[in-house]
Amino acid sequence: MPTLHLNCEPGQFFWARLKGYPPWPSVICDETMLPESLLATRPVSTARPDGTIRPDYEEGGKNAKERTFPIMFLSTNEFQWMVNTSLTPLDPEECKTTTSKMSKALQNAYEVASENHELQYFKDILMQWQEENEAIAKANAEAEAEAEAAAKSAAAQEATKEKTKKKPARKSKAADEDEDDAAEAKAPKSSKKRKNEAGSEADTPKPKKTPKVTKINAPKTPVGEESTKKPKSKKKVVSAPKAEEEEEPQSEMTEAERLQVRQKTILYLRHRLQKGFLTRDKAPEESEMAEMNKHLSTLEGHQDLEVNIIKETKIHKVLKGIVKLASIPRDDEFSFKKRSSALLEIWNQRIDAAVDGASKPIDTVDGEKGAETNGAVDHAEQKSNGETNGAEKESEEQTKDGAEESAEPNDDDEKPAAEADGDVVMEE
Numbered sequence: 001m002p003t004l005h006l007n008c009e010p011g012q013f014f015w016a017r018l019k020g021y022p023p024w025p026s027v028i029c030d031e032t033m034l035p036e037s038l039l040a041t042r043p044v045s046t047a048r049p050d051g052t053i054r055p056d057y058e059e060g061g062k063n064a065k066e067r068t069f070p071i072m073f074l075s076t077n078e079f080q081w082m083v084n085t086s087l088t089p090l091d092p093e094e095c096k097t098t099t100s101k102m103s104k105a106l107q108n109a110y111e112v113a114s115e116n117h118e119l120q121y122f123k124d125i126l127m128q129w130q131e132e133n134e135a136i137a138k139a140n141a142e143a144e145a146e147a148e149a150a151a152k153s154a155a156a157q158e159a160t161k162e163k164t165k166k167k168p169a170r171k172s173k174a175a176d177e178d179e180d181d182a183a184e185a186k187a188p189k190s191s192k193k194r195k196n197e198a199g200s201e202a203d204t205p206k207p208k209k210t211p212k213v214t215k216i217n218a219p220k221t222p223v224g225e226e227s228t229k230k231p232k233s234k235k236k237v238v239s240a241p242k243a244e245e246e247e248e249p250q251s252e253m254t255e256a257e258r259l260q261v262r263q264k265t266i267l268y269l270r271h272r273l274q275k276g277f278l279t280r281d282k283a284p285e286e287s288e289m290a291e292m293n294k295h296l297s298t299l300e301g302h303q304d305l306e307v308n309i310i311k312e313t314k315i316h317k318v319l320k321g322i323v324k325l326a327s328i329p330r331d332d333e334f335s336f337k338k339r340s341s342a343l344l345e346i347w348n349q350r351i352d353a354a355v356d357g358a359s360k361p362i363d364t365v366d367g368e369k370g371a372e373t374n375g376a377v378d379h380a381e382q383k384s385n386g387e388t389n390g391a392e393k394e395s396e397e398q399t400k401d402g403a404e405e406s407a408e409p410n411d412d413d414e415k416p417a418a419e420a421d422g423d424v425v426m427e428e
Helices: 092-096 104-114 119-165 173-186 192-203 223-228 255-277 286-300 307-313 315-323 336-359 365-373 376-398
Strands: 013-016 024-028 068-073 078-083 087-089
Touching: 013 068, 024 104, 092 104, 119 255, 255 286, 255 307, 255 315, 286 336, 307 315, 307 336, 315 336
Parallel strands: none
Antiparallel strands: 013 024, 013 087, 024 068, 068 078
16 A cells, blocks of 8 residues: 655655656645646645645545645756655655766756755745746747748838839820821821822733632632731730749758757747746636647657757757646647657657767767667677687688688677666756
């Protein structure tokens, strides 16, 4: 039967056991420390705002083992309604020793717990952390406003370009008639000699036309009419100039510019998700979940996100906050927690790989493979070396007569690297 801890008081330290994470140092909180989003999801198994408890959750009640207390995880400053059976008393002396396999956040939590601070110390930390979050939110809002302004200016420039590309307006008919009159006025007058030549041509008799002979297989249209008819000139279709031909080829973005654009995109998504899920003064609203689903889907398209962008934008902290929410509207439809946890696991692996790559030598491939497989490659190498030695010995016996002895295979192969560090559970 699990041990009950029903007399937890604010300021006491406990080991909090959460599924998927190692035991984490935590402190019991009071009402003034809890954010609005956590208070909005207050379960019936915890104390009411006036301090009273339902009888079935009191000591000796049938649901006493399900009694919950509000806790704050040290170093990460995250809150949770924790069942009392998942809490174990913590002695600050136990946290003075850490191991290299611990994540950075867990090591910081051990350090804070070993200092054995009063509850007011954590209240001050929360106040400072809240101010930092407000500053970050303000910076995100400014970045969003700048992005919108840049988009508007780009749209305005494109509109002006399209206007300049349009054909000039045609002149009115009156202007065309004026131009024709002016051309007629400029034409030189014909001389008397020209008139006489025209009159002499009119006086001369014209030759008679030859009689037309109809042919049986002749076409329906007479030959004379075909010769007199002029072919219709096709109207010339003036097509608008193609935009691709006129526009100059845009210069490709550099790597730094591409990373900057990507970082701004992640900052925007982080701001929207944090506003929709983790606002302190209100709980997540059901009407906003469809929009949150779109933002999360966009974020899932960045699974190959760079480690420095993850750390600078702190997008992984927002996903951790979503995973730890007690309840999310329409979560059964959109699976916010499951998708956030999967994306967080991928990014944690990338962060671990970056940390391991920075701390371990990278001159041999065998070392990396050994670190990933926890010694499985070592056994395979020994087995392959043994088989190679046997094969070479047989070849030596067959070629003993007059052949030089072949060199023994080198057994000084590098051993696989040490076992890889554990997964990063939480990060600062």
